[in-house]
Amino acid sequence: MISFTVNGKKVQADVAPDTPLLWVVRDTLGMTGTKFGCGAQLCGACTVHVNGMPVRSCGTKVSDVEGKKVSTIEAVGKTPAGRAIQAAWVQHDVPQCGYCQSGQIMSAVALLESKPHPTDAEIDKAMDGNICRCGTYQRIRAAIHTAAATKTKGA
């Protein structure tokens, strides 16, 4: 039995300790907003936060988050950065197929939380691990800048 916190709630998972966090979140806990894209930490679709840091949940054993705080797309709107990012995503009509966007948003929120006003180069670096086959990159970039501006205003 592995215990940790997801979106502020204590959970226990009775699964093999080497089960990737991704599949515990999706299948055991039934929170399907976090997506499976590659299973090899190459595409970023499965990005969640563990103790505030963005991680690829497909390559994170659930035993590695024992006692830690996991947050997912389902609760990202509860933080100021998350709210600003979601609003900017809507404003810029970022998503197309939408499948990668949970991961994009989790990466973008982590970026804004560490760098409130990222430059284009910092955005490139932070978002390089998130693939979007629909090619929404330029809207993601614009939305991150917008979120950075609105977050400052609102805070």
Next chain:
Amino acid sequence: MSQIKSPSRRAFLKASAAAGGGLVIGVTLPQAFAAAPATTSMPNAWVKIGSDNTVTILSARSEMGQGVYTAMPTLVAEELEVDLHKIKVEIAPAGEVYINALLGGQLTGGSTSVADGYDKLRVAGAQARMMLVSAAAQKWGVDESKCTARNGSVTGPKGAHATYGQLAEAASKLPVPKDPKLKDAKNFRYVGKPVKRLDTAAKVNGTAEFGIDVKLPGMLYASLAQCPVIGGKVVSFDAARAKAMPGVKHVVQITDGVAVVADSWWQARTARDSIDIKWDEGPAKAMSSETVAAGLKAAAAKPGAVFKKQGDVDGAMKGAAKTLEASYEMPFLSHSPMEPMNFTADVKKDSCLLYGPTQFQQMAEGVAAQMLGMKPAQITVKTTFLGGGFGRRIDVDFVAQAIEISKAVGAPVKLVWTREDDMTHDFYRPTSLHQISGGLDAAGKPVAMKFHLTSSSVTARLFPPFVKDGLDPFMLEAAAVPYDIPNQLADSLIYETGLRVGYWRSVSHALNAFANESFIDEMALAAGKDPYEFRRAMLDQKPRLKNVLELAAAKAGWGKPLPPGRFRGIGVMEGYGTSMAQVAEISVSGGKVRVHRVVVAADLGRMVNPNIVRQQIESSVNFGLSAALYGEITLKDGRIEQTNFDKYPVVRMPESPTVEAHLVESTEKPGGIGEPATALISPVVANAVFAATGKRLRKLPLRLA
């Protein structure tokens, strides 16, 4: 895929008068609606109105990013007179009424959704509105002309007012009005306006349901081991270890391999690796990229079937002041949408539920009917959001697998492929070889062009009746150049390499546009002319294309100086009823091509939603750029060598260019925009690479080293 004029469907697609489009009301509704709550009325197959005033509009096309979840309901809502942002949207079940008349099936593809739906859906909206108005007029005992429909209500004389919810039941019993008068475009509230997408909120908070998210009561999870060589069969297997692993419920052999069915997907996927399977790899195990290339080249020595003949090419070539020839080669490509293939099936004794991401509801239904010996009415198809399609989800191999597994274990089953399964068991974009020659007169004007294409036919596998006299129309898109060149001869040859092929965003436009637009640049060089002026001089017969060429050149500053190290390339293409021109601005450093800016000018006729049009242009450029710079599927010992995004790189944020879309205001009939920019970006970048380096790259992906 482009539009087909006279569809001839496969045997299992029932012929139907409804397929012709136009009047859709009055046909029997698909079975799925039989169970709709009593409080819901359906004046027709596109609109459901609840007694609580909920208006639900059905989209008969799958949402895979291209925006039909917004654009299709927009057309209905415009005439229905409801607030677009208050409606609900549902993806339609399989049903004759939902057939795409331009493709002859309930199929999302070919950038045809708007072209097919533009009149049909407005007519449906108008008819439903008129029925609601009639119901109100009858209720109040007044003439219909005294009643007005607006924002989901009808108002009449002396303050009479009724909501659609109050009128729907009576309205749905009324006769369907013939030839409804549609709004004049100048009165549109939504159509042609940059309306916000309706699916965005669900896609930023994790609630949008994709196929991989489906959950049914009692559902089990499956992972399927398929032969590493596509087409190979199971000889024998030992599943003793797998069966003893935690959560594993069943190990079953199906046509395509051995499936592990477990309580969770990770358990199924882990157990699958412990099964020892002996495969009969079949003849394809001898295939390699080298054998494929050699086969294609040898096949190309034969003449193909002629699809364009104009003037006297051989005579014109002999009389030409200058001639040139070149060959262009394209590799196999994988679709690799972000959501790996998956589907959920629940096969019962006398019914089957199919639930997941598909571009082709009718084929899914047809395959299930055939496999299970059921009637289409016993099969329900529920479509989720698609985590990308790009043509991959036109095929239903993974649907058939889910059906087989569910039937074998007697429970609802969600089959999910790994990324490796997805990349190594795709239906690949065909490899191709294009041999082109041209002749210029003494003034540098093109007088002759000869085009010989050798490639594989997707259509021969999926829709064989469309291949006639050796010609597959979906190999010939953008194959005849739009330019005024007096003598032309073009032919194509179908050659099957042994690797299965599928429709891939922009289909053969991408293959042919790369060859033709590269060659036109080579002709311009041979003529000593500017690539833009050279093209422009040959487009007097194509005013829309000439216009977008001029627009793209002007917006990109063609001919004006660039910062040091920056270079431009240009190109044009007609496809999907859309005229397009692009200018790419690139730099080359350390043998790597970086595309900074892409200016796109497009004339696609009437638009439903210019915002979605822009999204699609941005999307298509990036998708095509992945193919131009990186995309290549190779074979060794019959196996696909690329298994994940490390070996099959795609464009990421740092490599993504700024895309500027310039849209021509047009009243021409609607064209498609989901695909053309994907096809055109490759030659435009190749032309820029030539400008930068003097090297003409005739093979994709573009490699300088």
